[in-house]
Each structure stands twice: as C-alpha cells, then as structure tokens.
Amino acid sequence: MKNKKRITAQERDLLALFKAEGLSNKECARRLNRHPSVIGRELKRNSFKASDGTWYYVAIHAQAKAEEREWKLAHAKQELKNPVVYAYVTEHLRWGWSPDSIAGKLKLDHPDDKYFWITAETIYRWIYQEEQLKEGWFEYLRRKQKKRKKQKGRKVHRSAIPDRVSIRLRPEEVNQRLEFGHWEGDTVEGRAHKDGIHTEMERVSRKYAGKKISFINSEETIKAQGEIFIKMLKPARKSTTLDNGRENHLHFKLKDKLKMATYFADPYSAWQRGTNEHGNWLLRYYFPKGTDFNQVTEEELQDVIEEINNRPRKILGYQTPNEVFNNLLKKEEGVAFNY
Known part of the structure; x- marks a missing residue:
C-alpha cells in the first residue's frame, strides 16, 4: 500500500536527485513508494521557473514553499x-x-x-x-463597504516578466536601508483601472516621485520611470523594486538606459514594498480611489508630491524627505540636488 502521508524533506532531497539524473515521474514514484500523481503534483506545485524559461526542482526551495503553504492553510x-x-x-x-x-x-x-x-x-x-x-x-477601510465585494484589480503575471530578479536576491544593505538611492515603485490606479500615476519612493529618505500615465501598460510605465529617474544624479538612482504586474514588463530598459537594477517582490506581498505603499496612501488623501486622473493636471500632481516631500516625518527625526534626500546626495556627490 502506498504511503499516504505528506512528502517529507528527505523525500524532496531524493526527488531532486532523481530528477537531476533524468528519471521519469513514474520511476521517481516507484523509488519513493509514491503514486505517480503525487510526484507530478509535487513537481508542479513546488518547482520554479528561471528567467530563461527552464523549470527547476530544488529540494530546499520546494520544502520552503510547502512549509509556507501549510502554515498559511493552518492560519x-x-x-x-x-x-x-x-x-x-x-x-x-x-x-x-x-x-x-x-x-x-x-x-x-x-x-x-x-x-x-x-x-x-x-x-x-x-x-x-x-x-x-x-x-x-x-x-x-478605505472603501468603507459594509459588504465585501469581489476585487477586480489587474491580474499579476510573474512568468511574463523577462529578466525578473527576485527581491530575495536584493543586497542586504538595500534591505536594511543602509545605502541611499534604492526605490520602490507602484501604480496608483484611476477610475475603472484605466489611467493612473506611476509612483516611486526612495527607501532611505522617503523621497516621493510620480508621473501621470494615460494607460496602465508597460510602455506608459517605462516612459514615466524614465522621466522620473533621468533627472537624477546616478548615486540617487541605483535600483527600484516593483510588483509583478504586466505594466513592469519593460523594466530591463532601466538597466539598459540608466544602469539601474530592478527587483521584484513576491506575488501578493505588497508589504515588501511598504515604503511606497505608505507614500501612495498619502497621495490618496488628495486623490481618493475613483479619481479620474484625466481631470488632474501634471502640475497639480507635482504640487501635491512636493507638499508630501516637504512634510516633516517622525521616522526621519522630523526632517523632511527633501532635506534628507539632498543631504544624502551631498555626502555622495558633494553637490546639492533639487528635484
């Protein structure tokens, strides 16, 4: 009789070795005394796709994914x-x-x-x-709805993003906010999810930036990012961390044109870009959900962003984001920079 218990960490180690040797799912199942469908399901659920399109099964990653899934189910x-x-x-x-x-x-x-x-x-x-x-x-809640409604936001397609680099590979000095010039990006959606604002926030200074986009797509997004970052000196624009939406499909152009690295948060993990999310929450004070951004001029948007950047923040020792941003840039370049 086949073992009905869940696959163990030891079995995942063996399965990874068997697949590396080129064994079929059926042969792996025979050696592990498992049903072939169990092996197929394990490989499907816990493998990962590399940037070149190749699927890999690595035991330590498979175990981590399984444990995370089990914990989420339990909680x-x-x-x-x-x-x-x-x-x-x-x-x-x-x-x-x-x-x-x-x-x-x-x-x-x-x-x-x-x-x-x-x-x-x-x-x-x-x-x-x-x-x-x-x-x-x-x-x-921001929507203040007494009954829950099914969300109709845009879908996330992680596999569609070329040259995707996971946030898990982001340097520790960036994670710990020890180095200046690393940003988090996102899209603030307008009415009916059609138009919006692409926003970026620098992780150390909390400097906020944004540009209107007529459509939420990759062409408009990369154009907005270019307009935001091209004005900055190199020490102020080292990388940005994004979500997995299709609008970020052309992220690699930041590396090609501005030598900026890009990282991607895990799916459904907005908290990994919490700095930017807080900035967007501040922006929503001026432009609530459902705002038709076609009725908002670029000048009006920049006035709001400047107001946000000139507001003292407790987390910055009651300095403003503009003050911290300029002081950090002075240390790296020896020049004042106003953006």
Missing part, C-alpha cells in the same frame, strides 16, 4: 485571539492602514515569531463578522 481561519495582535490591528485600522499593510508589518517586525503572523484575509474576515459589522469597523 487562514485564525481570529484575532492574541490580545497584543488584536490591539495592534485595531489601533492601526484607526490610523487608516490597510489590512495588507498591517499583516505585512507584523510579519516584518516579528520575523522569528509566527504567533504574530496573520494574513490580510484574517483581518478582513474579522472585520466582516456580524459583531464587528455592528461596531462599524468596516468604516476604517
């Missing part, structure tokens, strides 16, 4: 029973944070304590329970 229905987590979630909902930002920040602040790891879906499910609906917690 998908978890309510806010931890009083510390409950207090954090409710406080930050009142601050206007999205459930995704709250869940991501908790995980970021407690990377070694899974007791604090909850999903955005857990928070949404809690908000839309009958008791919380009566208390009006949905009012703290």
